[in-house]
Amino acid sequence: MEPGLEPNRRRELLRAAARLFVEKGFAATTTRDIAEAVGMRAGSPFYHFRSKQELLKAAMIEGLDSGLVRLLAAVDGVADPEICLRVLVRTHLGNLLEDDCRSPMLIYESRALDAADRAEVAAAFDRYQAPWQATLEQLAAIGRIDSAGPPKRLLMFGMLNGCSHWFRPGGALSVDELAEAAAAFVLGPQPSAQ
Amino acid sequence: MEPGLEPNRRRELLRAAARLFVEKGFAATTTRDIAEAVGMRAGSPFYHFRSKQELLKAAMIEGLDSGLVRLLAAVDGVADPEICLRVLVRTHLGNLLEDDCRSPMLIYESRALDAADRAEVAAAFDRYQAPWQATLEQLAAIGRIDSAGPPKRLLMFGMLNGCSHWFRPGGALSVDELAEAAAAFVLGPQPSAQ
DNA sequence: CCTACCGATCGGTAGG
DNA sequence: CCTACCGATCGGTAGG
Numbered sequence: 001m002e003p004g005l006e007p008n009r010r011r012e013l014l015r016a017a018a019r020l021f022v023e024k025g026f027a028a029t030t031t032r033d034i035a036e037a038v039g040m041r042a043g044s045p046f047y048h049f050r051s052k053q054e055l056l057k058a059a060m061i062e063g064l065d066s067g068l069v070r071l072l073a074a075v076d077g078v079a080d081p082e083i084c085l086r087v088l089v090r091t092h093l094g095n096l097l098e099d100d101c102r103s104p105m106l107i108y109e110s111r112a113l114d115a116a117d118r119a120e121v122a123a124a125f126d127r128y129q130a131p132w133q134a135t136l137e138q139l140a141a142i143g144r145i146d147s148a149g150p151p152k153r154l155l156m157f158g159m160l161n162g163c164s165h166w167f168r169p170g171g172a173l174s175v176d177e178l179a180e181a182a183a184a185f186v187l188g189p190q191p192s193a194q
Numbered sequence: 195m196e197p198g199l200e201p202n203r204r205r206e207l208l209r210a211a212a213r214l215f216v217e218k219g220f221a222a223t224t225t226r227d228i229a230e231a232v233g234m235r236a237g238s239p240f241y242h243f244r245s246k247q248e249l250l251k252a253a254m255i256e257g258l259d260s261g262l263v264r265l266l267a268a269v270d271g272v273a274d275p276e277i278c279l280r281v282l283v284r285t286h287l288g289n290l291l292e293d294d295c296r297s298p299m300l301i302y303e304s305r306a307l308d309a310a311d312r313a314e315v316a317a318a319f320d321r322y323q324a325p326w327q328a329t330l331e332q333l334a335a336i337g338r339i340d341s342a343g344p345p346k347r348l349l350m351f352g353m354l355n356g357c358s359h360w361f362r363p364g365g366a367l368s369v370d371e372l373a374e375a376a377a378a379f380v381l382g383p384q385p386s387a388q
Numbered sequence: 389c390c391t392a393c394c395g396a397t398c399g400g401t402a403g404g
Numbered sequence: 405c406c407t408a409c410c411g412a413t414c415g416g417t418a419g420g
Contacts, residue, residue, distance in 0.1 A: 027221035151375040158356020181345040188382030
């Protein structure tokens with residue numbers, strides 16, 4: 001079996017790299033750590049990726065795009081923008097905290113990339129943000145939130161992504177409860193009883 | 195002049211280290227970077243600090259404690275909890291974005307420390323959080339926010355600290371405007387016209 | 389994808 | 405605080 005025709009190993013490397021980059025940070029993770037995590041020898045990751053940076057770039061972009069697929073599937077057919085936001089928040093926290101793809105968190109490692117790679121990652125992050133922006137604009141249009149400007153969206157992502165710094169799965173707080181609290185943060189108090 | 199009796203150099207090292215750790219991350223910053231930033235040779239920082247980790251720990255703790263001093267000075271004599279929160283937010287964003295002490299951001303580098311150092315840093319962060327917790331509890335007591343539980347506070351710090359990932363001083367958004375938007379996020383819409 | 393390896397860098401130290 | 409240095413580690417490569 002020719003090694004280059006085995007796409008599973010590439011994906012395994014990507015998953016292991018994403019997990020380690022989130023846990024330890026890009027600079028503190030060695031390519032040997034990543035190799036060991038998938039049962040390879042020290043030099044072998046470089047058969048699949050030209051450099052450590054390319055591993056990071058691929059993990060970020062493929063993680064964001066696969067997270068976006070989940071986002072779009074979750075809100076498919078949801079008309080009410082308030083429900084839509086709650087679903088986006090819950091799914092995003094799933095991307096961040098539950099699956100082994102914690103790539104939304106990796107954007108903060110962009111500084112390790114050069115300008116060209118950073119631009120590619122920024123494009124993937126824009127794609128990921130698109131459904132959020134649409135929902136926030138709908139919420140602003142019906143007066144449910146006061147503004148959908150950039151500060152609102154960026155503050156929101158900071159709040160959501162920051163969760164992976166302190167949230168521990170299996171603790172007193174469930175992801176569902178966390179999603180509820182986070183959505184309430186964005187939406188403010190309920191305007192009417194439900 | 196004996197080198198050990200010059201406390202200014204120690205402070206210079208701490209400031210340079212804090213700035214570099216925030217910009218590039220702890221692992222990506224070399225002790226040579228720090229030495230160069232204050233005009234020292236490669237080995238000299240180790241005259242002041244036993245290890246790179248100790249530099250990080252000291253930068254975090256002294257940064258948090260000096261930020262706390264500013265926090266307490268800013269809210270001194272402020273009785274209204276809503277105004278108090280706005281002042282805390284504005285001062286915190288100043289600690290984070292304006293002065294060269296951006297230490298509130300450094301808590302996310304705690305993972306580079308061992309358990310004992312991490313506990314010391316956690317204690318400093320608890321001190322920093324105390325006035326926030328008191329203010330949030332007052333706001334909850336008068337019904338201005340719905341809850342002052344841990345998720346609220348942690349979500350809020352995530353939102354605030356995340357700003358240093360995207361906010362650029364001198365851009366279209368001023369720190370005052372950012373503080374306004376962030377405080378509005380925590381407080382929700384105004385209950386009455388002002 | 390492994391073996392074997394290299395050049396560079398890095399945290400830290402001895403001695404003054 | 406500098407000079408001079410060391411051992412370890414790390415990203416990456418050659419050749420198969």
